[in-house]
Amino acid sequence: MASADNVGILGWGAYIPIYRISSDEIARVWGFDDKIPDSIWVEEKAVGAIDEDTVTMSWEASRYALMRSGIDPSEIGAVFVGTESKPYSVKPTATIVAEALGIPPKKLASDLEFACRAASEAIRISIGLVKSQIAKATLVIGADTAQGAPGDLLEFSASSGAAAYIIGNPNQAAAVIVASNSYITDTPDFWRRDGAPYPEHGEIFTGEPAYFHHIVNAVNGLFEEYGFTPKDFDYAVFHQPNGKFPLQVGAKLGFDREKILPGIVTPYVGNTYNGSALLGLAKVLDIAKEDEWILVAPFGSGAGADAYAIRVTDKIEEKRSLAPTVEELIKRKILISYGEYTKMRGKIRKYER
Amino acid sequence: MFKDSVPKYWRLRDVVYRLKYIYCRDCGKSSFPPRSKCPYCGSSNIDHRYSKGNGVVEEYTVMYQSEARYQDYQPIVFGVIRLDEGFRIVAPIVDVDPNSVEEGMRVEATLRRVRVDGSTGLIQYGIKFRPSRR
Numbered sequence: 001m002a003s004a005d006n007v008g009i010l011g012w013g014a015y016i017p018i019y020r021i022s023s024d025e026i027a028r029v030w031g032f033d034d035k036i037p038d039s040i041w042v043e044e045k046a047v048g049a050i051d052e053d054t055v056t057m058s059w060e061a062s063r064y065a066l067m068r069s070g071i072d073p074s075e076i077g078a079v080f081v082g083t084e085s086k087p088y089s090v091k092p093t094a095t096i097v098a099e100a101l102g103i104p105p106k107k108l109a110s111d112l113e114f115a116c117r118a119a120s121e122a123i124r125i126s127i128g129l130v131k132s133q134i135a136k137a138t139l140v141i142g143a144d145t146a147q148g149a150p151g152d153l154l155e156f157s158a159s160s161g162a163a164a165y166i167i168g169n170p171n172q173a174a175a176v177i178v179a180s181n182s183y184i185t186d187t188p189d190f191w192r193r194d195g196a197p198y199p200e201h202g203e204i205f206t207g208e209p210a211y212f213h214h215i216v217n218a219v220n221g222l223f224e225e226y227g228f229t230p231k232d233f234d235y236a237v238f239h240q241p242n243g244k245f246p247l248q249v250g251a252k253l254g255f256d257r258e259k260i261l262p263g264i265v266t267p268y269v270g271n272t273y274n275g276s277a278l279l280g281l282a283k284v285l286d287i288a289k290e291d292e293w294i295l296v297a298p299f300g301s302g303a304g305a306d307a308y309a310i311r312v313t314d315k316i317e318e319k320r321s322l323a324p325t326v327e328e329l330i331k332r333k334i335l336i337s338y339g340e341y342t343k344m345r346g347k348i349r350k351y352e353r
Numbered sequence: 354m355f356k357d358s359v360p361k362y363w364r365l366r367d368v369v370y371r372l373k374y375i376y377c378r379d380c381g382k383s384s385f386p387p388r389s390k391c392p393y394c395g396s397s398n399i400d401h402r403y404s405k406g407n408g409v410v411e412e413y414t415v416m417y418q419s420e421a422r423y424q425d426y427q428p429i430v431f432g433v434i435r436l437d438e439g440f441r442i443v444a445p446i447v448d449v450d451p452n453s454v455e456e457g458m459r460v461e462a463t464l465r466r467v468r469v470d471g472s473t474g475l476i477q478y479g480i481k482f483r484p485s486r487r
């Protein structure tokens with residue numbers, strides 16, 4: 001067995017904006033076949049309010065992660081924000097979030113971009129920083145106000161949300177990252193050019209050669225290197241561009257639906273991009289018990305996937321109640337119209353007066 | 354095109370991001386925004402502290418007309434909020450139907466965009482409030 005990671009998840013936090021738009025409403029406005037929402041299994045998606053963005057949602061999820069971690073902000077040695085919706089093209093999101101959380105200047109801080117898996121890359125970087133004792137603990141945030149062009153199929157799923165994790169000493173942890181693996185290639189499945197407001201996607205290219213190929217290889221690589229099989233895991237969480245893909249990739253890898261469903265979030269809040277798989281993990285941590293094992297496999301276009309083997313510890317119970325659960329955040333909602341959604345997400349072109 | 358003061362926003366970041374306030378060690382009262390002397394007794398024997406952001410709505414009003422730069426946020430619910438640390442602040446209350454706001458309602462801090470300086474200037478963040486979740 002290769003050298004294990006053995007780094008802890010000290011705290012986890014989720015944030016889902018209160019507003020939701022239903023897929024039926026989007027289908028009605030753009031004249032889509034009303035079977036589409038069912039075929040991709042996206043019922044509603046979360047919509048960030050007009051004054052919310054990646055900075056504000058990162059702050060919310062991080063506050064909850066810090067509450068559960070039991071550590072002081074001054075112990076955070078690095079802050080990473082994985083996002084593809086930076087409020088500024090130049091000026092880090094991470095510095096604003098860290099300052100607002102009271103994390104002192106002696107730290108690393110940066111924004112990472114790798115479509116939906118940048119925050120997962122930040123977890124792997126954190127494993128290195130914590131194991132090498134360069135940082136006592138790190139704050140990893142996955143947050144997006146995902147962009148979908150009006151009338152594009154992507155509009156059914158592209159949503160807003162965030163997840164945050166405090167990575168550190170395994171002895172104080174709610175769960176331990178036992179091992180991890182990555183699989184990355186140059187695959188043009190989805191992109192957004194600099195300055196372009198909305199992304200482009202390679203249509204059918206997004207499924208088999210991108211999402212499925214990378215996740216299957218990242219997970220199988222982890223299994224081969226460390227000797228795991230699907231039977232070793234109680235839960236499996238995958239990146240969720242829609243509700244169907246995670247069930248399909250799980251089936252390919254040999255996981256029963258029952259192990260995948262607890263971590264499913266996208267049908268209820270849409271695809272939060274960098275939040276997606278990490279919100280799924282948060283939802284599982286909200287219910288998992290000591291000594292249960294979780295497989296997590298985020299994916300990002302461009303393309304790459306990671307696979308993590310995570311073991312839950314006895315400290316999970318005491319930490320769970322210290323912040324709202326993903327389920328609580330999913331249930332807390334206000335349904336809005338397509339008109340309100342376009343205003344909130346800046347899709348109405350206004351002229352400065 | 355608006356041009357807000359960048360130095361002013363930067364100088365006040367502890368106040369607007371983290372509700373930094375002063376606690377008077379002589380008379381025991383808290384006040385906001387922070388200043389060099391206690392506004393109640395004039396003492397300089399003060400501590401700088403940060404609020405946890407939990408409080409109660411004492412009064413509120415709903416604004417349906419505001420200057421052009423805030424129009425996107427309308428209607429805006431403004432509350433006089435008494436923080437649990439004892440001081441009061443006037444701030445927007447978000448994520449709420451204006452008709453369901455009531456005096457005595459518990460609220461909690463949320464970081465939000467407060468001002469956006471045109472299409473190229475700074476995005477200013479600050480604390481607003483929303484109904485408490487727990």
Ligand SMILES: [Zn+2]
Pocket residue numbers: 377378379380381382391392393394395396
């Ligand atoms: Zn005094």
